[in-house]
Amino acid sequence: MSNDTKYTITTDKLNLWYGDFQALINVTVNIADGIITGLIGPSGCGKTTLLRCFNRVNERYGNVTTTGEILINGKNIYDDDVSLPELRKAIGMVFQRPNPLPISVYENVVFGLRVHSRRKNIKKSEMDEVVEKSLREVFLWDDLKDKLDKKATGLQLEQQQKLCIARLLPLKPDIILMDEPCSALDSESTRAVEELMLTLAGKYTIVIVTHNMAQARRVSDECIFMLLGEIMEHTRTEEMFLTPKNPKTADYIEGRYG
Amino acid sequence: MGNRKQLEIITESAIEWLIRICGISAILFVFGIFFFVFREGAEFLFGGLDLWQFLTSPEWYPTSVSQKRYGVLALMAGTASVTLLSMAIAVPFGLGAAIYVSEFCGPKAKETFKIVIELLAAIPSVVWGFIGLTLMNELIITLFDAPIGLTVLNGGIILALMSVPIIVSIGEDALKAVPDSYREAAEALGSTRWQMIYRVLLPAAKNGLLAAVLLGVARAVGETMAVLMATGHAVKIPGSVLDSVRTLTATIAAELGEAPVASDHYQVLFIIGILLFTITFAVNLIADLVVKGIKEQ
Numbered sequence: 196m197s198n199d200t201k202y203t204i205t206t207d208k209l210n211l212w213y214g215d216f217q218a219l220i221n222v223t224v225n226i227a228d229g230i231i232t233g234l235i236g237p238s239g240c241g242k243t244t245l246l247r248c249f250n251r252v253n254e255r256y257g258n259v260t261t262t263g264e265i266l267i268n269g270k271n272i273y274d275d276d277v278s279l280p281e282l283r284k285a286i287g288m289v290f291q292r293p294n295p296l297p298i299s300v301y302e303n304v305v306f307g308l309r310v311h312s313r314r315k316n317i318k319k320s321e322m323d324e325v326v327e328k329s330l331r332e333v334f335l336w337d338d339l340k341d342k343l344d345k346k347a348t349g350l351q352l353e354q355q356q357k358l359c360i361a362r363l364l365p366l367k368p369d370i371i372l373m374d375e376p377c378s379a380l381d382s383e384s385t386r387a388v389e390e391l392m393l394t395l396a397g398k399y400t401i402v403i404v405t406h407n408m409a410q411a412r413r414v415s416d417e418c419i420f421m422l423l424g425e426i427m428e429h430t431r432t433e434e435m436f437l438t439p440k441n442p443k444t445a446d447y448i449e450g451r452y453g
Numbered sequence: 454m455g456n457r458k459q460l461e462i463i464t465e466s467a468i469e470w471l472i473r474i475c476g477i478s479a480i481l482f483v484f485g486i487f488f489f490v491f492r493e494g495a496e497f498l499f500g501g502l503d504l505w506q507f508l509t510s511p512e513w514y515p516t517s518v519s520q521k522r523y524g525v526l527a528l529m530a531g532t533a534s535v536t537l538l539s540m541a542i543a544v545p546f547g548l549g550a551a552i553y554v555s556e557f558c559g560p561k562a563k564e565t566f567k568i569v570i571e572l573l574a575a576i577p578s579v580v581w582g583f584i585g586l587t588l589m590n591e592l593i594i595t596l597f598d599a600p601i602g603l604t605v606l607n608g609g610i611i612l613a614l615m616s617v618p619i620i621v622s623i624g625e626d627a628l629k630a631v632p633d634s635y636r637e638a639a640e641a642l643g644s645t646r647w648q649m650i651y652r653v654l655l656p657a658a659k660n661g662l663l664a665a666v667l668l669g670v671a672r673a674v675g676e677t678m679a680v681l682m683a684t685g686h687a688v689k690i691p692g693s694v695l696d697s698v699r700t701l702t703a704t705i706a707a708e709l710g711e712a713p714v715a716s717d718h719y720q721v722l723f724i725i726g727i728l729l730f731t732i733t734f735a736v737n738l739i740a741d742l743v744v745k746g747i748k749e750q
Contacts (some may be wrong), residue, residue, distance in 0.1 A: 252641050257559075283643035290641075294634040310652070312642040318509065430471045 201228040203400040204249060207262035211244060212258070217284040218244045220424040222263070231392060231401040233415030233432065235408065237452060241424040242404045246372050249402065257305060258432035268369065282312055295347035295362075302338055303347045303358055304329050307366040319420060323404060325365045333361040333391055353384030353420030357381075357391060371395065377410065380448040389414050412436055416421040420444045467647040472523070487730065490532060494723030501589070501717065502724065513688045514591040515708065523721045530690040531698035535680055536673040538609030539616060542668055543673075547620025551665070555628035556622065556650060567622070578678040585611045585683025589750035597688030599695050611683045612676055616669035621666060627661020628654060632659075660746045667740035671733050677702035701725050 204226040211219040218241045226232050234242040245254040248265060249410075251272060265272050272282055284307070295303050302309075304326045308317055326343065330336040335357050347358055356376060363371060373392070377385040392401060392414050405411050412419055413433065418435045420428045420443075423441040428441045446452060457543050477559055498504075502523065509525025556567050585607050593602035639649040655662070677700075683696025686707070699707075712719040 255637065255640065280643040280645055283641055288641040289636065290634065292634060294632075296635055296638055297652075298655055306639070306652070307642045308640075310642060310648050345705075353705070357637075363639060387481065400654040 200225075202226060203228045203268060204402070206245075206248075207264040207266070209245075209248065209265060210261070211241075211248065211253070212260045214258045216218060218249070218424050219452045220226045220392060222230045222424075224419060224426055224428055224429055224442065226400065226402060228400050229395045229397050230416040231403060231414055233411040233413050234402060234403045234404045234407075234421065235447075236421035236427075237447065238406075238420040239423075242419075242421050243374055245421070246374055246402060246404050247288075249291055249370065250283050250288055252283070252288060257446060279309065279368055284366045285368055286370045287360075287368040287370065288367065289356070289359050289363070289376045292379050293352055295350070295355050295358050297346065297348050299344050300347045300350070301326055301343040304362050304365065306362055316330050329364040330358075330360040332364055332395075333357040334387075335361060351384075352380055356380060356384070356388055359393075360391065361389075368399060370402065373401065375404055375406060378406065384409070408436075408450075420447065420449070463664070464487045472473060486617065490726045490728050490730065494720045496718055498719035498727075499723050502721065511688075511690055512705075514580045515712070515721060523717075525701065525704075525725060526700045527688045527690050528699055528704050528725070529728075531688075532674060532683065532700040532702070534605045534691050534694075534698060535612060535684060535700060539606055539612035540666070540670060541617040542610060542613035543620055543669055547617045547665070547669065547720070548624055550617065550621045550660060551624030551628060551662075552650060552654075555697040556646070556654070567625075569720065570618045570621050572622035573614070574622075578615065578676060579682075581611050581615055582679040582682030585679060596693055598616070601685060601697060603683055603696055603697055604695050605684065605691050607679045608700075609694065611679050612673045615676060615679065616672050618670040620651075620665045621670055623665035624643055624658075624662050627658040627665060630661060631657045632709055660743050664740045664744045665741065667705050669741075671736040671740070674736065675702065675729065675733050678704050681706050705729075 202225040204224075206222050206224050209222040210217065211220055221242075224246060232283075234246060236242050248261070248359075249267070249272075253259050253261075259428065260419055261273065267282075267286070270277070288382060305317075305322050307321065308325065309453070327340075330339060333353060338354065339345075339358075342350075347355065350358065357420060358381075359370070359394075360376075361364050376392075377431065380388060389410065392403070395401060399400065403415065415432045417431045418428075420435065420439075420441070421424060428435060428444045430440070435444065435449060439448060458746050507523055507525060508529075510522065511527040511530070512524040513527060514520070514522045550566075550570075553623040554563055554570075558566065581595055588605070589607045589610060590602035593599055593604060593607055597606075634651050635657060636649060639653045640646075644652065679705035680700050684699060684703065686699050686703065687697035688699050689696065690705075691698045705725055707716070712722060
C-alpha cells in the first residue's frame, strides 16, 4: 500500500481481555478512508470484538480491559477527553439482527438528531427533509413514505436493516461499522443490502464483519483475516482470495476450517 | 414392566386432576367470597338503603339513636386522599428505584437491593401501623406543630412505603423485559444513559410500568390495618394533609365487631365491602388489560 493512502482507523498494539480471556492480541491495522474493509475469520477469532472497539460499544459488558491505541482520524479514542456520545455520532453501527427502536419509522430516523441536537425543538420541516433524504439514500423512501408513522419493529427484516442504516445518516458519520448485517436476512434481501453498501462506499468508510466469504468478495475492497485474536493478513480483497500469502488464510478461504 | 406402566398412568392422571382442582378452586374462592359478601349486604342494598345518599352524603352516623345516616362520601374521600398521597410519593420513588435497579447498579448490588425490597414487602401491615402510630405521629406533631400526627400525611407515607416494593419489583420486571438490543441501538447512536432510558426504555416498558403503578394503587386502596392505626379515625372530608380521616377499609375493621349481625349497620358494612371489591377489581382489571396490551405489541 502506498504512503499517500489516508487512513481513517489505525490501531497500535491493541490488546483486549474479557475477564481473563484475551480476545485481541497485538492488533495493529490501518483501515483506509472511503472504502469497504471486510473483517473475516472463523467464529471467536475476535473480528466482532475488534469492530465493537471502534465505537467503544464493547465497554457495555463491564469486565473489559483494553491496552494499546485506536486512532480515528488521528485522535486516540481512549483519551480521557473523548466523549462517547460524540464518538458514536461520528461512527455509526449496524448490528447483526436489525434493531430498530420500538418507535415510528420517522422517529427512528430522527432519533440521532434528537439525541445530539442541543436545540430543544428542531424545525419540523428540517426533520421532514432529513427523513426523506436518509430514506432515499437507502432506497426505502418509496416503500415507506406512507408508513412513516408505523412502528418500525413491524417492518420486514430487510426494511428494518435498511432503516438501521438510514438512521445513521442524519448524523453524517465518517465511519459505518457493520456486524454481519445480512446474517438475519434471506438471499434477496442480502443482495439488496449489499447493493446499498456499494452505493454508500466512497461517502463513508465502511468496516464490515462477515462470515460469508462470497459476501466479503462481492462487497469489500480490502480484507482483514483474523485468527484467534490476531491479524493474519490484510490485503486487497482480490489478492486475498486469489493469492493469499498466509497458508492459514488459504485454508480458511478454501473452507478447510471455519 | 406392565405394572409399572399402569401405575404411572394412574398417578399421572391423579396428579393432573389434583392440579386442575387447585386451579379451579382459586376461581371458586373468588366467586365464593364475592357471593358471601354480596349475600350479607343484599337485603339492605335492595330494600331500604338510599344508594344515592349512600354514595354522596358525608354523614356517617350508623349508631345514632334518633336518625341513622349511612353516607360514605367522607370515607371514600379518606380512602382517596390517602391513596393519592401515597401514590404521589410511591410512584416516583418506586419507578426511580426500578430504573436504578434495572439499569444503573451492578449485579451484586442488584441482588442485595432485591432482597431488601422483598424484605420491605414482608413487613406485616400491623407493624407499619405501629410505626405510624408512634414514630410518625410524634414526628408530624413536632415538624408541623400539629395537634395530632395521625393524619392523611401519616397514612399516605406509611402506605407509600408499603406500595413501593410492589412498584419496584413489577416495574423492574417490565424494564428487564425490554430487549437489550434496544439499549445497544440507542447507545450506539450516541445517546447518553439517561436519554436512552427516557427516549427508549420508558416508552418501551410503559405498559408494564403502568401495571406496576396500578397494582400499587390496588394495594393502597385495600390496605386496612396500617391506615386504621395511622390516620386518626375521624370521619370527615379532609381539607389538608394534616387532617385526620377514616378510610372505607378502616371503617369495616373498626365497626364490624360491634354491629349486631344482620342489622342495617352490619349490612351497610358489607355494602362498603362490595364497594371496595368493585374498586380493587376495576383497578386490577385495568392493570390486566394494560399488561395484555404489552403482549399484543
